[in-house]
Amino acid sequence: MTPTLRDPPGSRPLDDRLAFGVVNLDKPPGPSAHQVAGWVRDLVGVDRAAHAGTLDPKVTGCLPIMLGDATRLAPVFLEGRKEYVAVLELHGRPPADLDGVIAEFEGEIYQKPPRKSAVVRRLRTRRIHDLDVLETDGRQVLLRIECASGTYVRKLCHDLGLALGTGAHMGALRRTATDPFDDRDLVTLHDLADALAFADEGDEEPIRTVVAPAERVLEGLPAVTVAPSAAEQVATGAPVYAPGVIETDDAEHDALVACYTPNGSAVCLGRLVGDPGADSGVVVDLERVLV
Secondary structure (H helix, E strand, O other): OOOOOOOOHHHOOHHHHHHOEEEEEEEOOOOOHHHHHHHHHHHHOOOOEEEOOOOOOOOEEEEEEEEHHHHHHHHHHHOOEEEEEEEEEEOOOOOOOHHHHHHOOOEEEEEOOOOOOOOOOOOEEEEEEEEEEEEEEOOEEEEEEEEEOOOOHHHHHHHHHHHHOOOEEEEEEEEEEEOOEEHHHOEOHHHHHHHHHHHHOOOOHHHHHHEEEHHHHHOOOOEEEEOHHHHHHHHOOOOEEHHHEEEEOOOOOOOEEEEEOOOOOEEEEEEEOOOOOOOOOEEEEEEEEOO
16 A cells, blocks of 8 residues: 655645644743643644653743654754753852853863753763853843753753852743744744634634644754655655655765655655765665654
8 A cells, every 4th residue: 555645734634734743832830841742732632742852840931842743753852952041040249250151161061960860860061052141130140051952951050150159050941942943933832722722613724823834843954855756665664765865955974864755745854874866775764754
């Protein structure tokens, strides 16, 4: 039986949109990220929902929720950057060289996960791409942090306090971006519930605004366009072979890439392992099949 490929992202029936969609959710304070994903799953009525990057219960902000088959896209968020706005609570008066000391934390830093984390507590490196002081008010310092995935902001704040000589801890924290999503089009749980109610009454425009096609998750990855016949082979577990490749973006060897049919529908996630211009051989090894 020939696998059925998806319609173009912008013209899918609503049920298909919800079964392979993503919500750029504004997480409220209180519940865990896992609880919020469960609420979204039950609201939308899909069998699965997954969040992109854990946020502690008190933390708010950008928490993309993948619906249905879009949960297979979770590895994409391990590749991208995160951005936060955090309140650094100093335990003493801020020193005169505060800005300079904080700037020294840009670049590669060492971190050991906190005791309460769910991962093995071993020393590792993380990159702080940008660390800016936005405002200072007494012992409170408002920071903007752009960092690699897996960075512990609470631990960063503790280490900043040691370097400043005052001691410090993290106060409020809000995630403002997780590639390729940011806080310019966040959706609340109330927005989602209202949009679903309008859809039940026959007005699909709000829910199509709130739930984006899952392909939005892939916007930051190099693209490989494959022939529909190659996409059908991928659906049965075959890798992408050179004869099936139509077009590719520039990408390094072993880079994570997204494969699409010519109509823009996602086919798979994989690693670029071969020459797209070759006459034969494997070009993309599969990591996640999306059709």
